[in-house]
Amino acid sequence: xxxxxxxxxxxxxxxxxxxxxxxxxxxxxxxxxxxxxxxxxxxxxxxxxxxxxxxxxxxxxxxxxxxxxxxxxxxxxxxxxxxxxxxxxxxxxxxxxxxxxxxxxxxxxxxxxxxxxxxxxxxxxxxxxxxxxxxxxxxxxxx
Amino acid sequence: xxxxxxxxxxxxxxxxxxxxxxxxxxxxxxxxxxxxxxxxxxxxxxxxxxxxxxxxxxxxxxxxxxxxxxxxxxxxxxxxxxxxxxxxxxxxxxxxxxxxxxxxxxxxxxxxxxxxxxxxxxxxxxxxxxxxxxxxxxxxxxxxxxxxxxxxxxxxxxxxxxxxxxxxxxxxxxxxxxxxxxxxxxxxxxxxxxxxxxxxxxxxxxxxxxxxxxxxxxxxxxxxxxxxxxxxxxxxxxxxxxxxxxxxxxxxxxxxxxxxxxxxxxxxxxxxxxxxxx
Numbered sequence: 001x002x003x004x005x006x007x008x009x010x011x012x013x014x015x016x017x018x019x020x021x022x023x024x025x026x027x028x029x030x031x032x033x034x035x036x037x038x039x040x041x042x043x044x045x046x047x048x049x050x051x052x053x054x055x056x057x058x059x060x061x062x063x064x065x066x067x068x069x070x071x072x073x074x075x076x077x078x079x080x081x082x083x084x085x086x087x088x089x090x091x092x093x094x095x096x097x098x099x100x101x102x103x104x105x106x107x108x109x110x111x112x113x114x115x116x117x118x119x120x121x122x123x124x125x126x127x128x129x130x131x132x133x134x135x136x137x138x139x140x141x142x143x
Numbered sequence: 144x145x146x147x148x149x150x151x152x153x154x155x156x157x158x159x160x161x162x163x164x165x166x167x168x169x170x171x172x173x174x175x176x177x178x179x180x181x182x183x184x185x186x187x188x189x190x191x192x193x194x195x196x197x198x199x200x201x202x203x204x205x206x207x208x209x210x211x212x213x214x215x216x217x218x219x220x221x222x223x224x225x226x227x228x229x230x231x232x233x234x235x236x237x238x239x240x241x242x243x244x245x246x247x248x249x250x251x252x253x254x255x256x257x258x259x260x261x262x263x264x265x266x267x268x269x270x271x272x273x274x275x276x277x278x279x280x281x282x283x284x285x286x287x288x289x290x291x292x293x294x295x296x297x298x299x300x301x302x303x304x305x306x307x308x309x310x311x312x313x314x315x316x317x318x319x320x321x322x323x324x325x326x327x328x329x330x331x332x333x334x335x336x337x338x339x340x341x342x343x344x345x346x347x348x349x350x351x352x353x354x355x356x357x358x359x360x361x362x363x364x365x366x367x368x369x370x371x372x373x374x375x376x377x378x379x380x381x382x383x384x385x386x387x388x389x390x391x392x393x394x395x396x397x398x399x400x401x402x403x404x405x406x407x408x409x410x411x412x413x414x415x416x417x418x419x420x421x
Binding site for chain 2: 008009010011039041043044047049051060063064065066067068069082084085086087088089090091093094095096097098099100101102103108
Protein backbone atom coordinates (compact mmCIF):
# COMPACT_ATOMS: atom_id res chain seq x y z
CA UNK A 1 0.00 0.00 0.00
CA UNK A 2 1.26 3.47 -0.82
CA UNK A 3 2.23 5.67 2.12
CA UNK A 4 -0.26 8.13 3.58
CA UNK A 5 0.13 11.82 3.07
CA UNK A 6 -1.58 14.61 4.98
CA UNK A 7 -2.90 17.33 2.69
CA UNK A 8 -3.25 20.83 4.15
CA UNK A 9 -5.49 23.31 2.32
CA UNK A 10 -5.38 26.50 4.41
CA UNK A 11 -8.06 28.20 2.28
CA UNK A 12 -10.61 25.93 3.99
CA UNK A 13 -9.37 26.51 7.54
CA UNK A 14 -11.84 28.28 9.84
CA UNK A 15 -9.51 28.35 12.85
CA UNK A 16 -11.61 26.08 15.05
CA UNK A 17 -8.51 24.25 16.33
CA UNK A 18 -10.29 20.92 16.42
CA UNK A 19 -7.08 19.47 14.95
CA UNK A 20 -5.03 20.71 17.91
CA UNK A 21 -7.49 19.23 20.39
CA UNK A 22 -7.72 15.94 18.50
CA UNK A 23 -3.91 15.76 18.47
CA UNK A 24 -3.53 16.62 22.15
CA UNK A 25 -6.08 14.04 23.23
CA UNK A 26 -4.62 11.38 20.95
CA UNK A 27 -1.10 11.85 22.28
CA UNK A 28 -1.94 12.29 25.94
CA UNK A 29 -0.81 9.99 28.71
CA UNK A 30 -2.38 8.88 31.97
CA UNK A 31 -5.71 10.47 31.13
CA UNK A 32 -4.15 13.88 30.53
CA UNK A 33 -4.08 15.49 27.08
CA UNK A 34 -0.55 15.89 25.74
CA UNK A 35 0.99 18.75 23.80
CA UNK A 36 -0.35 19.17 20.29
CA UNK A 37 1.91 18.34 17.36
CA UNK A 38 -0.31 20.50 15.18
CA UNK A 39 -0.21 24.28 15.57
CA UNK A 40 -2.81 26.47 13.88
CA UNK A 41 -1.41 29.93 13.27
CA UNK A 42 -3.36 33.07 12.49
CA UNK A 43 -1.68 34.89 9.59
CA UNK A 44 -4.03 37.61 8.45
CA UNK A 45 -7.57 38.66 9.26
CA UNK A 46 -9.55 35.42 9.50
CA UNK A 47 -6.81 33.46 7.83
CA UNK A 48 -5.51 30.40 9.60
CA UNK A 49 -2.86 27.90 8.65
CA UNK A 50 -2.41 24.57 10.42
CA UNK A 51 1.32 23.79 10.50
CA UNK A 52 2.27 20.12 10.74
CA UNK A 53 5.32 18.00 10.06
CA UNK A 54 5.81 17.49 6.33
CA UNK A 55 7.58 14.11 6.73
CA UNK A 56 10.41 15.33 4.47
CA UNK A 57 12.71 13.03 2.57
CA UNK A 58 16.31 13.90 3.58
CA UNK A 59 14.87 15.81 6.54
CA UNK A 60 16.91 18.39 8.45
CA UNK A 61 15.94 16.78 11.77
CA UNK A 62 17.25 13.40 10.62
CA UNK A 63 20.47 14.97 9.39
CA UNK A 64 21.03 17.03 12.52
CA UNK A 65 20.55 14.18 15.02
CA UNK A 66 23.96 13.23 16.46
CA UNK A 67 22.75 9.84 17.73
CA UNK A 68 20.61 8.75 14.79
CA UNK A 69 17.47 8.72 16.92
CA UNK A 70 15.35 10.23 14.15
CA UNK A 71 14.73 8.17 11.04
CA UNK A 72 12.30 7.89 8.18
CA UNK A 73 10.37 4.66 7.88
CA UNK A 74 11.22 3.18 4.46
CA UNK A 75 7.66 1.86 3.95
CA UNK A 76 5.34 4.43 5.50
CA UNK A 77 7.71 7.42 4.85
CA UNK A 78 6.93 8.72 8.33
CA UNK A 79 9.78 10.37 10.26
CA UNK A 80 9.95 8.90 13.75
CA UNK A 81 11.83 9.90 16.91
CA UNK A 82 13.15 6.97 18.93
CA UNK A 83 12.78 8.32 22.48
CA UNK A 84 15.08 5.63 23.86
CA UNK A 85 18.01 6.72 21.70
CA UNK A 86 17.39 10.48 21.99
CA UNK A 87 19.82 12.36 24.26
CA UNK A 88 17.77 15.62 24.26
CA UNK A 89 20.46 17.80 22.71
CA UNK A 90 17.65 19.83 21.05
CA UNK A 91 19.49 20.09 17.72
CA UNK A 92 16.43 18.91 15.77
CA UNK A 93 14.06 21.45 17.33
CA UNK A 94 16.25 24.22 15.95
CA UNK A 95 17.19 22.51 12.69
CA UNK A 96 13.66 21.89 11.37
CA UNK A 97 13.12 24.66 8.79
CA UNK A 98 9.37 24.47 9.40
CA UNK A 99 9.44 24.56 13.20
CA UNK A 100 7.65 21.24 13.50
CA UNK A 101 9.87 19.51 16.03
CA UNK A 102 8.44 20.33 19.45
CA UNK A 103 9.86 19.94 22.92
CA UNK A 104 7.67 18.93 25.84
CA UNK A 105 9.11 20.75 28.89
CA UNK A 106 7.01 18.70 31.32
CA UNK A 107 7.90 15.27 30.03
CA UNK A 108 11.36 16.41 28.81
CA UNK A 109 11.15 14.82 25.38
CA UNK A 110 10.98 15.96 21.77
CA UNK A 111 7.90 15.07 19.79
CA UNK A 112 6.66 15.52 16.27
CA UNK A 113 3.70 14.60 14.12
CA UNK A 114 3.94 10.94 13.12
CA UNK A 115 0.54 10.75 11.41
CA UNK A 116 -0.79 9.03 14.55
CA UNK A 117 1.41 5.96 14.06
CA UNK A 118 0.49 3.59 16.86
CA UNK A 119 -2.67 5.59 17.59
CA UNK A 120 -4.89 4.11 14.92
CA UNK A 121 -2.35 4.79 12.14
CA UNK A 122 -4.67 7.38 10.64
CA UNK A 123 -4.22 11.12 11.34
CA UNK A 124 -6.75 12.03 14.03
CA UNK A 125 -6.61 15.74 13.10
CA UNK A 126 -7.91 14.95 9.61
CA UNK A 127 -10.74 12.88 11.10
CA UNK A 128 -11.87 15.81 13.24
CA UNK A 129 -11.36 18.59 10.69
CA UNK A 130 -14.87 19.90 9.90
CA UNK A 131 -13.96 21.59 6.61
CA UNK A 132 -11.56 19.09 5.00
CA UNK A 133 -8.76 21.62 5.36
CA UNK A 134 -6.78 18.63 6.63
CA UNK A 135 -7.36 15.51 4.58
CA UNK A 136 -5.51 12.31 3.85
CA UNK A 137 -4.33 10.95 0.53
CA UNK A 138 -2.45 7.89 -0.54
CA UNK A 139 0.81 8.96 -2.15
CA UNK A 140 1.36 8.11 -5.79
CA UNK A 141 4.39 5.89 -6.29
CA UNK A 142 7.32 7.92 -7.60
CA UNK A 143 8.27 6.64 -11.01
CA UNK B 144 5.10 -11.89 11.81
CA UNK B 145 7.81 -14.41 12.52
CA UNK B 146 10.62 -14.82 10.10
CA UNK B 147 13.14 -17.54 10.37
CA UNK B 148 16.38 -17.53 8.48
CA UNK B 149 19.96 -18.49 9.07
CA UNK B 150 20.47 -15.46 11.32
CA UNK B 151 17.33 -15.85 13.45
CA UNK B 152 16.94 -18.47 16.15
CA UNK B 153 15.07 -19.18 19.33
CA UNK B 154 16.11 -18.95 22.94
CA UNK B 155 14.29 -19.37 26.24
CA UNK B 156 13.86 -16.50 28.70
CA UNK B 157 12.09 -17.28 32.00
CA UNK B 158 10.62 -20.37 30.37
CA UNK B 159 9.29 -18.41 27.42
CA UNK B 160 10.41 -19.24 23.91
CA UNK B 161 11.46 -16.02 22.19
CA UNK B 162 12.95 -15.18 18.84
CA UNK B 163 16.30 -13.46 18.50
CA UNK B 164 18.69 -12.70 15.71
CA UNK B 165 22.45 -12.69 15.32
CA UNK B 166 24.17 -9.52 16.47
CA UNK B 167 21.67 -8.89 19.25
CA UNK B 168 22.51 -8.94 22.92
CA UNK B 169 20.43 -10.70 25.55
CA UNK B 170 19.22 -7.35 26.93
CA UNK B 171 17.85 -6.31 23.53
CA UNK B 172 15.83 -9.52 23.38
CA UNK B 173 14.43 -9.13 26.90
CA UNK B 174 13.49 -5.50 26.23
CA UNK B 175 11.76 -6.39 22.99
CA UNK B 176 9.72 -9.06 24.75
CA UNK B 177 8.75 -6.84 27.64
CA UNK B 178 10.82 -8.70 30.23
CA UNK B 179 12.12 -6.23 32.79
CA UNK B 180 15.84 -6.23 33.52
CA UNK B 181 17.06 -3.27 35.58
CA UNK B 182 19.88 -1.18 34.12
CA UNK B 183 21.64 2.06 34.97
CA UNK B 184 24.50 2.37 32.47
CA UNK B 185 22.61 1.18 29.39
CA UNK B 186 21.60 3.56 26.61
CA UNK B 187 20.60 2.43 23.12
CA UNK B 188 22.48 5.33 21.54
CA UNK B 189 25.86 3.94 22.62
CA UNK B 190 27.58 0.57 22.61
CA UNK B 191 26.90 -1.58 25.68
CA UNK B 192 29.55 -1.27 28.36
CA UNK B 193 28.50 -3.41 31.33
CA UNK B 194 29.74 -1.14 34.08
CA UNK B 195 26.74 -0.97 36.43
CA UNK B 196 26.47 -4.81 36.70
CA UNK B 197 22.75 -4.55 37.44
CA UNK B 198 21.55 -6.39 34.35
CA UNK B 199 23.10 -9.68 35.54
CA UNK B 200 21.14 -12.73 34.36
CA UNK B 201 21.65 -16.44 34.69
CA UNK B 202 22.75 -18.04 31.44
CA UNK B 203 22.87 -21.71 30.58
CA UNK B 204 22.44 -24.11 27.67
CA UNK B 205 21.20 -27.65 27.57
CA UNK B 206 24.57 -28.81 26.27
CA UNK B 207 26.33 -27.25 29.29
CA UNK B 208 25.08 -30.09 31.53
CA UNK B 209 23.73 -27.97 34.36
CA UNK B 210 26.52 -25.41 34.41
CA UNK B 211 25.10 -21.94 34.93
CA UNK B 212 26.82 -18.59 34.63
CA UNK B 213 25.93 -15.09 35.75
CA UNK B 214 26.46 -12.68 32.88
CA UNK B 215 25.64 -9.07 32.13
CA UNK B 216 22.67 -9.17 29.75
CA UNK B 217 23.78 -6.01 27.97
CA UNK B 218 27.07 -7.59 26.86
CA UNK B 219 26.11 -11.25 26.37
CA UNK B 220 25.43 -12.04 22.71
CA UNK B 221 22.17 -13.81 21.95
CA UNK B 222 22.72 -17.34 20.68
CA UNK B 223 20.68 -20.32 19.59
CA UNK B 224 19.28 -22.40 22.43
CA UNK B 225 20.31 -20.14 25.31
CA UNK B 226 18.28 -20.58 28.48
CA UNK B 227 18.07 -17.31 30.45
CA UNK B 228 16.66 -16.68 33.90
CA UNK B 229 16.20 -13.00 34.76
CA UNK B 230 14.63 -13.32 38.20
CA UNK B 231 16.13 -16.41 39.86
CA UNK B 232 17.43 -16.42 43.43
CA UNK B 233 21.10 -16.22 42.42
CA UNK B 234 20.35 -13.30 40.09
CA UNK B 235 18.58 -11.46 42.90
CA UNK B 236 21.46 -12.19 45.27
CA UNK B 237 24.06 -10.69 42.94
CA UNK B 238 21.82 -7.68 42.21
CA UNK B 239 21.37 -7.13 45.93
CA UNK B 240 25.17 -7.16 46.33
CA UNK B 241 25.58 -4.65 43.53
CA UNK B 242 22.89 -2.37 44.97
CA UNK B 243 24.42 -2.70 48.43
CA UNK B 244 27.72 -1.44 47.03
CA UNK B 245 26.05 1.31 45.01
CA UNK B 246 24.18 2.41 48.10
CA UNK B 247 27.46 2.63 50.00
CA UNK B 248 28.85 4.78 47.22
CA UNK B 249 25.79 7.02 46.69
CA UNK B 250 23.61 6.90 49.83
CA UNK B 251 21.78 10.09 48.83
CA UNK B 252 20.72 9.00 45.35
CA UNK B 253 16.96 8.61 45.10
CA UNK B 254 17.27 6.40 42.03
CA UNK B 255 19.60 3.96 43.81
CA UNK B 256 17.52 4.02 47.00
CA UNK B 257 14.35 3.19 45.07
CA UNK B 258 16.00 0.44 43.04
CA UNK B 259 17.64 -1.04 46.15
CA UNK B 260 14.34 -1.01 48.02
CA UNK B 261 12.79 -3.01 45.17
CA UNK B 262 15.36 -5.72 45.89
CA UNK B 263 14.93 -5.44 49.65
CA UNK B 264 18.08 -3.44 50.38
CA UNK B 265 17.11 -0.50 52.56
CA UNK B 266 20.49 0.28 54.08
CA UNK B 267 23.99 -0.61 53.04
CA UNK B 268 26.01 -3.19 54.93
CA UNK B 269 29.24 -1.42 53.94
CA UNK B 270 30.57 1.84 55.31
CA UNK B 271 28.99 4.66 53.31
CA UNK B 272 31.39 6.94 51.49
CA UNK B 273 32.37 10.18 53.14
CA UNK B 274 31.16 13.32 51.34
CA UNK B 275 29.19 11.31 48.78
CA UNK B 276 28.02 12.69 45.46
CA UNK B 277 25.53 11.10 43.07
CA UNK B 278 28.05 9.68 40.57
CA UNK B 279 28.09 5.87 40.26
CA UNK B 280 30.96 5.98 37.72
CA UNK B 281 28.96 4.13 35.08
CA UNK B 282 30.65 6.16 32.36
CA UNK B 283 27.46 6.65 30.37
CA UNK B 284 28.10 10.41 30.11
CA UNK B 285 31.59 9.89 28.69
CA UNK B 286 30.34 7.33 26.18
CA UNK B 287 27.47 9.54 25.03
CA UNK B 288 29.88 12.49 24.75
CA UNK B 289 32.14 10.34 22.57
CA UNK B 290 29.26 9.25 20.33
CA UNK B 291 27.08 12.34 20.09
CA UNK B 292 29.55 15.13 20.80
CA UNK B 293 33.26 15.74 21.21
CA UNK B 294 34.59 13.41 23.94
CA UNK B 295 35.11 16.46 26.13
CA UNK B 296 34.79 14.52 29.40
CA UNK B 297 36.31 11.25 30.48
CA UNK B 298 37.04 9.22 33.57
CA UNK B 299 40.21 10.31 35.32
CA UNK B 300 42.48 8.75 37.98
CA UNK B 301 42.45 5.12 39.13
CA UNK B 302 40.93 3.07 41.92
CA UNK B 303 39.02 4.86 44.62
CA UNK B 304 40.14 8.24 43.26
CA UNK B 305 38.41 7.61 39.94
CA UNK B 306 36.10 10.43 38.83
CA UNK B 307 34.31 11.59 35.72
CA UNK B 308 36.05 14.78 34.88
CA UNK B 309 37.42 17.27 32.45
CA UNK B 310 41.02 17.61 31.23
CA UNK B 311 43.12 18.67 34.25
CA UNK B 312 39.91 19.40 36.18
CA UNK B 313 39.44 22.75 34.47
CA UNK B 314 36.76 23.96 32.10
CA UNK B 315 36.74 21.45 29.19
CA UNK B 316 38.04 23.08 26.00
CA UNK B 317 36.21 20.66 23.68
CA UNK B 318 32.82 20.80 25.39
CA UNK B 319 30.01 22.21 23.25
CA UNK B 320 27.46 22.51 26.04
CA UNK B 321 24.87 20.20 24.44
CA UNK B 322 23.77 18.82 27.85
CA UNK B 323 23.60 15.27 26.49
CA UNK B 324 25.70 14.07 29.46
CA UNK B 325 23.36 15.73 31.95
CA UNK B 326 20.27 14.26 30.31
CA UNK B 327 21.53 10.66 30.15
CA UNK B 328 23.05 10.60 33.67
CA UNK B 329 21.02 7.91 35.47
CA UNK B 330 21.37 9.47 38.93
CA UNK B 331 21.28 13.16 38.01
CA UNK B 332 24.85 13.82 39.15
CA UNK B 333 25.68 16.14 36.26
CA UNK B 334 23.99 19.49 36.68
CA UNK B 335 23.81 22.64 34.61
CA UNK B 336 22.42 26.13 34.91
CA UNK B 337 20.79 28.39 32.39
CA UNK B 338 20.33 32.12 32.91
CA UNK B 339 19.12 34.17 29.97
CA UNK B 340 21.70 33.77 27.24
CA UNK B 341 24.28 31.79 29.17
CA UNK B 342 24.42 28.13 30.03
CA UNK B 343 27.01 26.77 32.41
CA UNK B 344 28.07 23.15 32.71
CA UNK B 345 31.36 21.53 33.78
CA UNK B 346 32.53 24.92 35.09
CA UNK B 347 32.40 26.52 31.70
CA UNK B 348 30.02 29.17 30.41
CA UNK B 349 28.43 28.95 26.99
CA UNK B 350 26.62 31.58 25.02
CA UNK B 351 23.30 30.42 23.60
CA UNK B 352 22.54 30.92 19.94
CA UNK B 353 19.93 33.61 19.33
CA UNK B 354 17.03 33.60 16.92
CA UNK B 355 17.87 35.83 13.96
CA UNK B 356 14.29 37.13 13.81
CA UNK B 357 12.98 37.53 17.34
CA UNK B 358 16.25 37.47 19.29
CA UNK B 359 15.08 34.86 21.80
CA UNK B 360 17.68 32.36 23.00
CA UNK B 361 17.65 29.05 21.16
CA UNK B 362 18.04 25.80 23.10
CA UNK B 363 21.50 25.18 21.58
CA UNK B 364 24.82 26.91 22.23
CA UNK B 365 26.96 28.67 19.66
CA UNK B 366 29.63 25.99 19.97
CA UNK B 367 27.00 23.30 19.48
CA UNK B 368 25.66 24.93 16.32
CA UNK B 369 29.18 25.17 14.90
CA UNK B 370 29.84 21.55 15.84
CA UNK B 371 26.62 20.32 14.21
CA UNK B 372 27.34 22.26 11.02
CA UNK B 373 30.77 20.64 10.86
CA UNK B 374 29.93 17.10 11.87
CA UNK B 375 26.46 16.65 10.38
CA UNK B 376 27.46 18.66 7.29
CA UNK B 377 24.67 21.19 7.53
CA UNK B 378 24.39 24.80 6.53
CA UNK B 379 24.64 27.29 9.44
CA UNK B 380 21.30 28.80 8.36
CA UNK B 381 19.57 25.69 9.75
CA UNK B 382 20.53 26.74 13.26
CA UNK B 383 19.68 30.43 13.13
CA UNK B 384 15.95 30.68 13.86
CA UNK B 385 13.65 29.53 16.63
CA UNK B 386 10.81 27.11 15.93
CA UNK B 387 8.15 29.78 16.54
CA UNK B 388 9.60 32.12 13.90
CA UNK B 389 10.03 29.29 11.45
CA UNK B 390 6.44 28.17 11.92
CA UNK B 391 5.29 31.76 11.39
CA UNK B 392 7.30 31.95 8.18
CA UNK B 393 5.81 28.70 6.88
CA UNK B 394 2.27 29.75 7.85
CA UNK B 395 2.63 33.07 6.05
CA UNK B 396 3.93 31.39 2.94
CA UNK B 397 1.22 28.72 2.98
CA UNK B 398 -1.45 31.33 3.62
CA UNK B 399 -0.25 33.25 0.60
CA UNK B 400 -0.33 30.12 -1.54
CA UNK B 401 -3.86 29.37 -0.31
CA UNK B 402 -4.95 32.89 -1.26
CA UNK B 403 -3.74 32.35 -4.80
CA UNK B 404 -5.49 29.01 -4.89
CA UNK B 405 -8.85 30.63 -4.01
CA UNK B 406 -8.28 33.10 -6.84
CA UNK B 407 -8.03 30.13 -9.17
CA UNK B 408 -4.31 30.33 -9.76
CA UNK B 409 -2.54 27.04 -9.36
CA UNK B 410 0.70 28.71 -8.34
CA UNK B 411 1.71 32.10 -7.16
CA UNK B 412 3.26 34.15 -9.99
CA UNK B 413 6.96 33.83 -9.28
CA UNK B 414 8.08 37.43 -9.78
CA UNK B 415 5.18 39.57 -8.68
CA UNK B 416 3.87 37.16 -6.09
CA UNK B 417 5.40 38.74 -3.04
CA UNK B 418 4.41 42.34 -3.87
CA UNK B 419 0.82 41.48 -4.74
CA UNK B 420 0.30 39.23 -1.78
CA UNK B 421 1.32 42.01 0.58
